[in-house]
Amino acid sequence: MRIKTFEEYKVAYQQSVDDPEGFWAEVAQQFQWRKPWKKVLSWDFQEARTKWFEGGVMNITENALDRHLAERGDQPAIIWEPNNPEDQAVTLTYHVLFDQVCRFANVLKKHGVKKGDRVCIYLPMVPELTIAVLACARIGAVHSVVFGGFSAKSIADRINDAECSMVITSDGAFRGSKVIPMKDTVDEALVQCSTVEKVIVLTRTRTPVHMLKGRDLWWEDEVKQVNSVCPAEPMDAEDMLFILYTSGSTGKPKGVVHTCGGYMIYATYTFANVFQYEPGEVHFCTADIGWITGHSYIVYGPLCYGATSLVFEGVPTYPDASRFWKIVERHKVNILYTAPTAIRSLMGFGLDYVKGHDFSSLKKLGSVGEPINEEAWHWYKTNIGGDHCPLVDTWWQTENGGIMISPLAGITPEKPTFATLPLPGIQPVLVDESGKEIEGNGVSGNLCIKFPWPGIIRTTYGDHERCRQTYFSTYPGMYFTGDGCLRDEDGYYRITGRVDDVLNVSGHRIGTAEVENAINMHLGVVESAVVGYPHDIKGQGIYAYVITEHAPQDPEMFRKDISATVSRIIGPIAKPDKVQFVSGLPKTRSGKIMRRILRKISEGDVNNLGDTSTLLDPAVVEEIKAGKL
Numbered sequence: 001m002r003i004k005t006f007e008e009y010k011v012a013y014q015q016s017v018d019d020p021e022g023f024w025a026e027v028a029q030q031f032q033w034r035k036p037w038k039k040v041l042s043w044d045f046q047e048a049r050t051k052w053f054e055g056g057v058m059n060i061t062e063n064a065l066d067r068h069l070a071e072r073g074d075q076p077a078i079i080w081e082p083n084n085p086e087d088q089a090v091t092l093t094y095h096v097l098f099d100q101v102c103r104f105a106n107v108l109k110k111h112g113v114k115k116g117d118r119v120c121i122y123l124p125m126v127p128e129l130t131i132a133v134l135a136c137a138r139i140g141a142v143h144s145v146v147f148g149g150f151s152a153k154s155i156a157d158r159i160n161d162a163e164c165s166m167v168i169t170s171d172g173a174f175r176g177s178k179v180i181p182m183k184d185t186v187d188e189a190l191v192q193c194s195t196v197e198k199v200i201v202l203t204r205t206r207t208p209v210h211m212l213k214g215r216d217l218w219w220e221d222e223v224k225q226v227n228s229v230c231p232a233e234p235m236d237a238e239d240m241l242f243i244l245y246t247s248g249s250t251g252k253p254k255g256v257v258h259t260c261g262g263y264m265i266y267a268t269y270t271f272a273n274v275f276q277y278e279p280g281e282v283h284f285c286t287a288d289i290g291w292i293t294g295h296s297y298i299v300y301g302p303l304c305y306g307a308t309s310l311v312f313e314g315v316p317t318y319p320d321a322s323r324f325w326k327i328v329e330r331h332k333v334n335i336l337y338t339a340p341t342a343i344r345s346l347m348g349f350g351l352d353y354v355k356g357h358d359f360s361s362l363k364k365l366g367s368v369g370e371p372i373n374e375e376a377w378h379w380y381k382t383n384i385g386g387d388h389c390p391l392v393d394t395w396w397q398t399e400n401g402g403i404m405i406s407p408l409a410g411i412t413p414e415k416p417t418f419a420t421l422p423l424p425g426i427q428p429v430l431v432d433e434s435g436k437e438i439e440g441n442g443v444s445g446n447l448c449i450k451f452p453w454p455g456i457i458r459t460t461y462g463d464h465e466r467c468r469q470t471y472f473s474t475y476p477g478m479y480f481t482g483d484g485c486l487r488d489e490d491g492y493y494r495i496t497g498r499v500d501d502v503l504n505v506s507g508h509r510i511g512t513a514e515v516e517n518a519i520n521m522h523l524g525v526v527e528s529a530v531v532g533y534p535h536d537i538k539g540q541g542i543y544a545y546v547i548t549e550h551a552p553q554d555p556e557m558f559r560k561d562i563s564a565t566v567s568r569i570i571g572p573i574a575k576p577d578k579v580q581f582v583s584g585l586p587k588t589r590s591g592k593i594m595r596r597i598l599r600k601i602s603e604g605d606v607n608n609l610g611d612t613s614t615l616l617d618p619a620v621v622e623e624i625k626a627g628k629l
């Protein structure tokens, strides 16, 4: 499965384009199947349908756990670093993880969870989160992990969309110096959810909680009552593995669906190759399992490849800004995979927090989630990687299942801020506004992918038409990423950011429409328009233009109230950084908000607004310009 040289990469890439089915079938052979597949690939991008390895019977947990037991049962599968550095780290070997997954899978079964049922998981970054995820996969239940920072309303929306029958949560979560009441939030969510029959609650913080008779169960009590023998459910490669909600430019977040076989192969193949994982290495991905990066590069990719994956409960700045470096030192981390926003934030604390730490274990560095600026790239490479660790800038999306464009560590020649070259199996194309392919090098356009890969999105849960519309209709016959991209003279790719109304704030994907809807729910707000603006640490900040019913008497207070509303409706990650009160918004005669103008004003580019003559009321632009924050 592993490519070892740049020459081998080129050969593999060519083979994957000339004979994709042969290429992926060869990779797939290296996994454990109960029954071989009948057909490697069938696809129709007009209809947004892709199937890989249909008819093949397998279970991802047999690949992530069972098959490693004989050879590396006593090797750490998970190393868990708790929020408080004074607390003991915990190591789960493959044997122990296997045992706990099977045990918890039996708890799920005992409470009526069956193949195909949806289970919502709302947990902090504790080992039980990985156990819960794998236990679902063991019995064929579909997990929907919801990031611990989301609000009750966001949880409820996700539970209702997927019609989950169970929620797995904890009493509370430790996050830096804060204790967050998880169960209370779930209780608030469940007032709006009728499909949930059982809630399993893990003890983490000993925060007092209300347990509802007949519905709520303690994790610790339940696992005592079952044994640890749980045969894996036979799954078709195309059976659903999980749903993960992500934001788009319109409407509520969509439930991106991934299936068992293709996702497993793609997450594992990309993990092995991008990070050039060597047996025994400790891989530390700092993402949360509530996002796709955690699914693919904390849980499934590393475990299916028999790796050791480090799970960190806390935040990079607690107890201080040296926490990541202390973890690297303590656990002799070999691979560090983090986000540009974390790097920029830690850069801001100065080198004193970096100095004196032992980075000698580090061999490879990775970046994900947003474009990495040149300064952050060099800072990371030099101060953390000692200028000898390869640094992989990995571009991909929730909908992709795994990394799409990235260097292979130590193999692909690097270029700062470039995701470099497509992985084998990925056929990127740049298109212009009219959908025409832009050929050659030294060009830029909208990034599309013209051929399916095993990790591609299969559908959006409960609404296939939305999947077709969102990804496959803008440029017929191609998957549209929503990203703008440049291909330089060497054929290297650099992702320039979203070209739609999706924001990337600290690597979190947020739809402008979602934030607007939340702001509009605040009493006294008539209308709002939200855009992104460049932010030194977050990459993008959220700038909201708000029309109120009456001029606010205490604008500062009103701003705080608006932030609190957004926090309550979506979660703190979506709070606006700036709120400007305006009396009108620049609209076309047909009533469409001209975001281009608002974006430029928020960026401070006020002299370059382009043609404003088609506006209903051009005077409003002057007022907005004058009031810019």
Ligand code: PRX
Pocket: 246, 292, 293, 367, 368, 369, 370, 371, 372, 393, 394, 395, 396, 397, 398, 399, 419, 481, 482, 483, 495, 496, 497, 498, 504, 507, 508, 509
């Ligand atoms: O705009 C791209 C940006 O993050 C978006 C996908 O967000 P999400 O689905 O939350 O997944 C994030 C982690 C896989 C993309 O459309 N993005 C992700 N990685 C990069 C990036 N932009 C530039 N460079 C990257 N390496």
